[in-house]
Amino acid sequence: MKRNKTWKVVLLITAGCFIALQFIRPRITNPPVTGEPDVPPEVSSVLRKACYDCHSNETHLAWFDQVSPAIWLVAGHITEGRQVLNFSNWDSLSKDQQKGKLFESLNQMTFNAMPLSQYTALHPGARLTTEDITVLKNYLATQLLPVKPDSSKTAAANRQYDAWKPDARVVPVQPVxxxxxxxxxxxxxxxxxxxQRLDNGTMRVITxxxxxxxxxxxxxxxxxxxxxVFAKIAWDELADTAGNIAPGEFKQVEFMIKDSHKYAATKGWGWARWKGTDLKPYGKNAMFTMECVNCHQPMRNNDFVFTTPTQHTAASLPDTPFLKLSEWKVIASGVQKDLQTMSTLYGNERAVASARKGAxxxxxxxxxxxxxxKQQADDHWFGAMIPGRVASVEQVQFQPGNAAPLYKKxxxxxxxxxxxxxxxxxxxIAYITRQRASVMP
Structure with missing residues (x-):
């Protein structure tokens, strides 16, 4: 009898605490919608189905979402989700940012990073189908605009290049x-x-x-x-009438620094970005790193790294005195659209110093x-192209005494x-030697 009475007391106390807990709860509001994505109805339907409960001001809670302590978890997801991306404040983003967020959303969905598995377990209606992903891909494929010659972009790139002095930085660069x-x-x-990022018209080299x-x-x-440590350098694309694409204006350089202890809170990586040739630090506060972590979340099974090392290192090329693999440093990169190839021009120290000074x-x-x-689609990012198999390696060796340079292919x-x-x-030789060094401040 005494044991039964004890259990009854425990149950009553537990029930009382549970009831009391229902009166201690976060408040979830739905502020006014100021703007929404201007997309076809079928695309909007997919976004609403998979994203809007956490990434909009039109949250719809199931009855079990509103029971404490579950509502505390739900409120946290909604608060964080709206901070990362809020489809109800779409008008607060620039056109480029809007486009970028749609591509990032597709990437998150493709790799099952979003919607969260614990969410879809209780909300099966939010699960994405292959058809849903296809709807988004078909729409975003229409947003991959071809690169065309643009005299204003060429002029801007020329001005930046003429002002670039690789060895003359006087003002110290501020940390992020x-x-x-x-x-x-x-x-x-x-x-x-x-x-090559067809979604935003940039070229990138990762060192x-x-x-x-x-x-x-x-x-x-x-x-x-x-x-x-990785560095990802990005430039605007410049196209010529022959279908060749070269780096234009320098846009930014980003870094990923691996330290599993120091950066444990951000998935073991330190994140940093500087924009423009004046190297303006990116981010209003230290929380900007969550943008990076969220973007790289689909690569959680690849240590959060998008980049697949290209087949061109010493392991894949014959190491001869002529190749001198250890002396390679980046001068420029390019895309040969008609040939469906992409290339990178390297140089030894003498060549790089000369190219970067504009000799x-x-x-x-x-x-x-x-x-x-040969170019191939990037499996890690819809709208990006990366190097495939090596098509060729060409070298130009300059000789003393004004002798003609040697050429090997x-x-x-x-x-x-x-x-x-x-x-x-x-x-x-003429084609290779006339390539201009990419601006890298």
Whole structure:
């Protein structure tokens, strides 16, 4: 009898606490809608189905969402969701930001990062189907605008290039709000990959420090070792009438710094970004890093890294005295639209120093290497193109005494030396040597 009485008391106390808890609850409001995405009805339907309960001011709660303590969890998701993206305040974003958020949303959905699995477990109506994803892809494919010659963009890129002085930075660069400082040597790190972003009209080169390069060569990249640093450099695209695309104005450089202890709160990575040639730190406060973490969430099973190292490192090319792989530093990159290829121009120290100073010609012992790949769609980001298989490796070696430069071309799966006519060699030398160094402040 005494035991039964004890249980009854416990049950009564528990029931009393549960009832009392219902009166202690967060308040979830639905502020006015000021603007919504201007998209076709079928696209809006998918967004409403999967996103709006947490990412809009039109939240609809099920009865079980409103029971404490569940409502505390729900309120937290809604608050955080609206901070990251609020479809009801769409008019507060620029056109470019609106477009970027739609592509990011598709990416989150494709990799099942959104909607949250714990949400769809209780709200099965929010689950996305293959048809839903197709609806979004078909719409966003119409937003991938072709790059066309633009005289105003060319003029802006020329002005920026003429004002660029690679070795003359006097004003110190301010750190970003989370305290990470600028790393100017990123431009001398080895290139890991490159990307053409058709969704926002930019070209990007990703470089990595020595620890990152060592991890790639030793196949220890998931997780990446502490000390790894990546730099992602972005430029506007410039197109010419021949279908070639080159880097235009420098837009920004972003860094990812791996330290699983120091940056444990942001998935083991430190995040930083500087915009423009004046290198303005990005972010109003230290919380800007959550933008980065949320964007990279789909790559959680890849240590939050989008980039797949390109097939062009020492592991895939014959290491000969002529190739001199360890001396490669990025000069420029490009896309050959008609050939469906993309390329990166590298140089040894003499070549890079000369190119970045805008010298009219290259000095003796300068070595240029142009690697060209077939383009392929990036599986990690809809609307992006990345290097596929290596199509060719071309090199131009300048000699002392004003002797004609040497030209070599390697092609095929094993990158064997090609035999080229003198006319073809001269044409390719001219093409390679007239490429202008990309601005990298």
């Amino acid at each position: 709000p989370n305290g990470i400082g600028y790393m100017p040597d990123y431009k001398n790190w080895e290139a890991i990959s490159s990307t 990595g420090n020595d620890i990152a390069v060592k991890a790639i060569r030793e196949h220890t990249t998931n997780p990446w070792p502490d000390g790894t 009219a010609s290259y000095p003796a012992d300068a070595l240029l290497t142009l690697v060209t790949w 390697y092609t095929g799966n094993n990158l064997v030396a090609d035999k080229n006519s003198e006319e073809e060699a001269q044409r390719r």
